[in-house]
Amino acid sequence: MHLVPQVNSDVTIKDIAARCGISSATISRVLNHPEIVRPELRERVHAILAEAGYVPHGAARSLASRRTRTMGAVVPTVDSALFARIVDGLQQAIHDHGFQLLLASSNYSPAREAAEIRALIERGVDAMMLVGRSRSDEVYELLRAKRIPFVATCLFEPEAPWPTVGWDNQAEAARVADYLLDIGHRRFGIIAGVTADNDRAADRVAGYRAALARRGVGLPEACVIEKPYTVPEGRAAMAALLRLPQPPTAVLCGNDILAFGALQECLWLSVRVPQEISIAGFDDIEMAAHCYPGITTLHVPAHEIGRRAATVLLDMIKKQPAPEHVRIDLQLIVRGTTAPPADSAQARVSAGGETRAPQPT
Amino acid sequence: MHLVPQVNSDVTIKDIAARCGISSATISRVLNHPEIVRPELRERVHAILAEAGYVPHGAARSLASRRTRTMGAVVPTVDSALFARIVDGLQQAIHDHGFQLLLASSNYSPAREAAEIRALIERGVDAMMLVGRSRSDEVYELLRAKRIPFVATCLFEPEAPWPTVGWDNQAEAARVADYLLDIGHRRFGIIAGVTADNDRAADRVAGYRAALARRGVGLPEACVIEKPYTVPEGRAAMAALLRLPQPPTAVLCGNDILAFGALQECLWLSVRVPQEISIAGFDDIEMAAHCYPGITTLHVPAHEIGRRAATVLLDMIKKQPAPEHVRIDLQLIVRGTTAPPADSAQARVSAGGETRAPQPT
DNA sequence: TTGAAAGCGCTAACAT
DNA sequence: ATGTTAGCGCTTTCAA
Numbered sequence: 219m220h221l222v223p224q225v226n227s228d229v230t231i232k233d234i235a236a237r238c239g240i241s242s243a244t245i246s247r248v249l250n251h252p253e254i255v256r257p258e259l260r261e262r263v264h265a266i267l268a269e270a271g272y273v274p275h276g277a278a279r280s281l282a283s284r285r286t287r288t289m290g291a292v293v294p295t296v297d298s299a300l301f302a303r304i305v306d307g308l309q310q311a312i313h314d315h316g317f318q319l320l321l322a323s324s325n326y327s328p329a330r331e332a333a334e335i336r337a338l339i340e341r342g343v344d345a346m347m348l349v350g351r352s353r354s355d356e357v358y359e360l361l362r363a364k365r366i367p368f369v370a371t372c373l374f375e376p377e378a379p380w381p382t383v384g385w386d387n388q389a390e391a392a393r394v395a396d397y398l399l400d401i402g403h404r405r406f407g408i409i410a411g412v413t414a415d416n417d418r419a420a421d422r423v424a425g426y427r428a429a430l431a432r433r434g435v436g437l438p439e440a441c442v443i444e445k446p447y448t449v450p451e452g453r454a455a456m457a458a459l460l461r462l463p464q465p466p467t468a469v470l471c472g473n474d475i476l477a478f479g480a481l482q483e484c485l486w487l488s489v490r491v492p493q494e495i496s497i498a499g500f501d502d503i504e505m506a507a508h509c510y511p512g513i514t515t516l517h518v519p520a521h522e523i524g525r526r527a528a529t530v531l532l533d534m535i536k537k538q539p540a541p542e543h544v545r546i547d548l549q550l551i552v553r554g555t556t557a558p559p560a561d562s563a564q565a566r567v568s569a570g571g572e573t574r575a576p577q578p579t
Numbered sequence: 580m581h582l583v584p585q586v587n588s589d590v591t592i593k594d595i596a597a598r599c600g601i602s603s604a605t606i607s608r609v610l611n612h613p614e615i616v617r618p619e620l621r622e623r624v625h626a627i628l629a630e631a632g633y634v635p636h637g638a639a640r641s642l643a644s645r646r647t648r649t650m651g652a653v654v655p656t657v658d659s660a661l662f663a664r665i666v667d668g669l670q671q672a673i674h675d676h677g678f679q680l681l682l683a684s685s686n687y688s689p690a691r692e693a694a695e696i697r698a699l700i701e702r703g704v705d706a707m708m709l710v711g712r713s714r715s716d717e718v719y720e721l722l723r724a725k726r727i728p729f730v731a732t733c734l735f736e737p738e739a740p741w742p743t744v745g746w747d748n749q750a751e752a753a754r755v756a757d758y759l760l761d762i763g764h765r766r767f768g769i770i771a772g773v774t775a776d777n778d779r780a781a782d783r784v785a786g787y788r789a790a791l792a793r794r795g796v797g798l799p800e801a802c803v804i805e806k807p808y809t810v811p812e813g814r815a816a817m818a819a820l821l822r823l824p825q826p827p828t829a830v831l832c833g834n835d836i837l838a839f840g841a842l843q844e845c846l847w848l849s850v851r852v853p854q855e856i857s858i859a860g861f862d863d864i865e866m867a868a869h870c871y872p873g874i875t876t877l878h879v880p881a882h883e884i885g886r887r888a889a890t891v892l893l894d895m896i897k898k899q900p901a902p903e904h905v906r907i908d909l910q911l912i913v914r915g916t917t918a919p920p921a922d923s924a925q926a927r928v929s930a931g932g933e934t935r936a937p938q939p940t
Numbered sequence: 941t942t943g944a945a946a947g948c949g950c951t952a953a954c955a956t
Numbered sequence: 957a958t959g960t961t962a963g964c965g966c967t968t969t970c971a972a
Contacts, residue, residue, distance in 0.1 A: 230949055241959045246951055256957060271724065276701040277642040278949030281964045286638070288702075296682075297667060302658035309684070318698055321657075321682045323670070337679055340637045341649075363632065449869040478866075485871035505839075508810040509870075510846035591965055602943045607967055617941060639965030642948045 229270045237266050249274065280342055289531060290320045290338035290346035292331055294416075298447070299503035300473070300520050301349070304371065307524020308347055315532055317344070328415050332357050339364050345531040347371060347524075350417045351378070367534035369527050372418055374545050381534070381541040383527045387418050390516055390548050391425025391470075394498050397514075397550060398468045399433050402558045403496065406430060407441045407466035409455040409476045419472050422500060426470045441466055445476060452479020453486070456497075460489060467495060467559035474499035474506045477513050481555060492557035502551055511554025518548055590631045598627050610635065611644075641703050650892060651681045651699035651707035653692055655777075659808070660864035661834070661881050662710070665732065668885020669708055676893055678705070689776050693718050700725050706892040708732060708885075711778045712739070728895035730888050733779055735906050742895070742902040744887045748779050751877055751909050752786025752831070755859050758875075758911060759829045760794050763919045764857065767791060768802045768827035770816040770837045780833050783861060787831045802827055806837060813840020814847070821850060828856060828920035835860035835867045838874050842916060853918035863912055872915025879909055 231249075235242040240259070247255050248263045255263075280286040289312050293301040309319045320338055324331035331348075335357055338346055345367040358380075361368055373384040398406070408426050411419035423442070430437050443458060445451035452475060459465055460483075471477035477499030484491045491497060491511060499506055502517035526544045533539060592610075596603040601620070608616050609624045616624075641647040650673050654662040670680045681699055685692035692709075696718055699707055706728040719741075722729055734745040759767070769787050772780035784803070791798050804819060806812035813836060820826055821844075832838035838860030845852045852858060852872060860867055863878035887905045894900060 231951095232949080242950080243952085243960075244958055247958085250951075254957070259957085271721070273697065273721075273725065274701050275642070275703070275949050277638040277640075277647070277703055278964090279951075280638040281636070281642050281966085282949075282951040284951090284964070295663075295667075296657050297660065297663035299658065302656075302663070306658060306684075318702070319683075322680075323667075336634065340635050341679070342636070342638055360632070360634075364634065449865055453869055479869060482869050482871050504810055505866075508814055508840060508843050510843050592967095593965080603965090604944075604967080605942060608942085611967075615941075620941090636965050639948090640967075642950085643965075643967040645948070645967090 229272045230275070231272075234263070234266055234270060234272055237270065238263055286342040286344055287316055288318045288320055288341070288343050289528075290322065290335075290341070290343035291348075292322045292324055292334045292338070292346065293349050294326045295323050296321065298475075299505070300501050300518065303520035304524040304527075307521035308528050309524070311525045311528030312532070315528075317532075326412065326416055328353050336360065339366060345369075345535050347527045347531065349373075351375065352415050352417045367531055367538075369530045369534075371523055371527050374543065376543045378543070379541060381530050381543060383523055383530060383544040383546065385518075385546050385548050387421035388425035388428065391422040391500065392429035393548075393550060394500070394514075394516060395426045395429035395470055397552070398470070398496060398498060398556065399429065399435065401556070403468035404435055404559070405441075405464065405466045405468070406435065406437055407459040407462075407469040408437070408443065409452060409459070409469060409471045409480055410442065410444045411447050411472035411476065412444055422472055445472075447473055447475045449475060449479040449482065452476035453483035454479075456480035456483040457487075460484075460487065460495075465495070468556070469495060469497050471497065471499045474501045474503045474513060474515055477515065477555070478505060478509060481509065481511075481513065491555050494560065496556040496559070498556055506551075507553070514553045514556040515551055516548045517551050519546060522546065590633045591636070592633075595624070595627055595631060595633055598631065599624055647703040647705055648677055649679045649681055649702070649704050650889075651683065651696075651702070651704035652709075653683045653685055653695045653699070653707065654710050655687045656684050657682065659836075660866070661862050661879065664881035665885040665888075668882035669889050670885070672886045672889030673893070676889075678893075687773065687777055689714050697721065700727060706730075706896055708888045708892065710734075712736065713776050713778045728892055730891045730895075732884055732888050735904060737904045739904070740902060742891050742904060744884055744891060744905040744907065746879075746907050746909050748782035749786035749789065752783040752861065753790035754909075754911060755861070755875075755877060756787045756790035756831055758913070759831070759857060759859060759917065760790065760796065762917070764827075764829035765796055765920070766802075766825065766827045766829070767796065767798055768820040768823075768830040769798070769804065770813060770820070770830060770832045770841055771803065771805045772808050772833035772837065773805055783833055806833075808834055808836045810836060810840040810843065813837035814844035815840075817841035817844040818848070821845075821848065821856075826856070829917070830856060830858050832858065832860045835862045835864045835874060835876055838876065838916070839866060839870060842870065842872075842874065852916050855921065857917040857920070859917055867912075868914070875914045875917040876912055877909045878912050880907060883907065 231242045231245045234245050248260050252260055291305055296302055320343055322334035324334055348368055348370050349372050351370055351373055369381045369383055371383045373382045374386050375382045410423040413420040443455040445455050469480055477497050480497050481491055499513045499515035502515045506513040506515050523546055530542050592603045592606045595606050609621050613621055652666055652669055657663055681704055683695035685695055709729055709731050710733050712731055712734055730742045730744055732744045734743045735747050736743045771784040774781040804816040806816045830841055838858050841858050842852055860874045860876035863876045867874040867876050884907055891903050
């Protein structure tokens with residue numbers, strides 16, 4: 219028979235104390251401040267603890283100590299390579315400091331985010347990581363009143379009264395547009411994420427639009443399509459753009475998932491990328507480098523963001539310094555989905571009103 | 580100035596009681612058993628509660644009540660379309676019953692899984708969802724001793740002493756292999772997930788192998804490659820298979836991510852899929868349907884699995900019935916990455932020792 | 941229907 | 957270095 223430590227369901231610190239013939243306060247010390255307990259006693263206690271299969275009672279612990287060594291995170295969705303990696307970075311970093319992570323998702327709904335934040339507060343998290351800036355004053359007030367340190371990520375807003383770790387979505391998006399303008403594109407399409415309640419998505423479109431406007435490049439409203447961040451939605455949006463009488467030569471996407479969907483639609487329709495149409499994404503998720511052709515995009519160091527957020531939060535838990543603002547640098551990664559537009563001769567042909575894009579099946 | 584409810588950081592049930600001029604026990608009743616409180620009093624208390632911005636203290640609550648209305652889940656990784664969706668299904672289902680979710684990930688390490696399970700128990704989860712069966716006796720013993728209801732998912736094992744919600748990975752994997760055998764393939768490659776500490780990955784390879792063996796189809800060991808579940812690893816594995824003197828005509832993958840990577844490598848190398856090589860995956864993540872060509876795979880209803888797991892756990896919390904076992908049916912989805920192998924004439928040519936696969940860049 | 945009071949298991953002063 | 961003890965904020969008998 220396999221030997222397993224005897225675990226009785228409800229061993230408390232008191233039981234252990236009794237078995238050791240010492241007071242429960244010392245057991246608590248062994249658990250929380252081992253350095254102040256005489257080494258040999260400490261060893262003996264550890265042995266009994268292990269033998270008895272003692273598991274601390276978290277609720278009792280945090281009720282008494284008023285700390286939980288737990289952090290919370292509320293992300294729009296965990297089913298996203300970007301957020302999954304950010305959370306992973308956060309998780310690892312706080313883990314090294316003895317903190318646990320409580321994860322919740324809002325599904326891009328401010329109401330649900332508020333509910334989750336509230337739930338995390340009830341559960342007593344010592345700090346929390348949020349994404350973006352779109353939330354009600356009530357939420358900020360609650361956070362302030364309960365004195366919960368928090369950081370907003372995927373955002374860089376040095377004037378904000380709370381810390382931010384991220385970048386300027388509008389400015390960065392403009393860089394991508396500028397790049398495509400630089401290589402000669404003049405007819406653009408945008409496949410944006412859903413902008414309602416999503417400041418990052420809204421900022422990105424705003425950045426794309428601003429860059430085009432600065433160069434005097436027009437953008438018919440039919441060329442701007444807003445879609446949830448999924449592959450099939452990206453495909454559908456690209457299909458719609460290709461159906462236009464005068465399709466764009468370059469498509470700016472709200473993120474890499476939409477860009478990937480757009481690219482796949484082109485493959486399905488035998489529209490050559492980048493010869494006939496260029497596609498750019500945002501985030502540089504793993505797939506962007508490995509699909510064929512590779513997607514031109516902005517690299518967001520997701521893991522680093524999680525780690526930096528952790529640092530900021532740990533700092534805030536220790537002391538209450540002025541809100542830190544960490545600017546994360548993004549890098550433009552040019553891959554196979556972008557190239558200069560087809561020559562002007564060809565452009566003239568399609569300008570004749572005839573679409574050169576194959577019809578969707 | 581914007582009006583926001585006054586939230587004092589530490590309003591307790593006692594403060595509310597004082598403000599209402601009643602005892603704290605009644606406040607507790609309003610919160611937990613509203614039906615036994617006189618309606619008008621109840622209303623008055625609710626008003627004060629809201630006005631004061633009261634937020635219950637979770638730790639105190641669960642210390643006193645010995646329940647947390649919280650469930651835990653430990654998945655290998657959250658950065659996986661499959662697990663993300665399973666968790667989402669679980670989350671939604673338990674949410675409807677007033678439960679919160681505590682999520683942890685093990686990164687496919689049994690040691691880390693054990694630590695996370697322990698942490699969840701410390702935090703007092705009322706039940707938890709796990710994935711697969713590979714864990715030590717100690718963990719099962721701990722779960723038993725602490726009387727934590729749990730369910731193992733992505734697994735169907737009717738004889739197991741704890742509930743399972745899933746399917747037979749070995750049998751299902753064999754179905755895919757059988758399909759490829761049926762359409763004429765005889766030279767196979769396998770790109771498996773890492774089988775150490777991963778029963779699902781191991782069962783899938785075992786299933787592939789068994790199906791081939793049953794039909795007397797040989798499988799050189801060089802044709803079986805084990806890789807972590809990432810796109811670039813899938814690409815690398817496919818590159819290796821294509822470099823073999825006699826490459827397979829069909830490649831069975833451990834999941835869709837590996838299959839996708841394998842497919843992309845073929846695109847990069849201009850190896851035509853399915854004309855020159857067939858590829859099959861497992862899971863049917865969203866991308867499998869939308870990449871080009873679509874990936875032949877087994878559809879795993881991830882959301883349903885999460886929901887069924889929730890049902891089982893909620894049942895177990897209420898009563899302690901015999902372990903339920905829920906069999907989840909998978910469906911074989913045939914898409915563009917599979918087709919009968921090239922004709923025997925061509926097969927003979929490549930059997931001559933010359934590789935027809937382009938060399939990787 | 942409501943109140944009084946005894947803990948839930950632990951930590952952290954304060955003593956010694 | 958260790959023991960004593962008073963809570964932490966809440967739920968839940970038990971009484972009224």
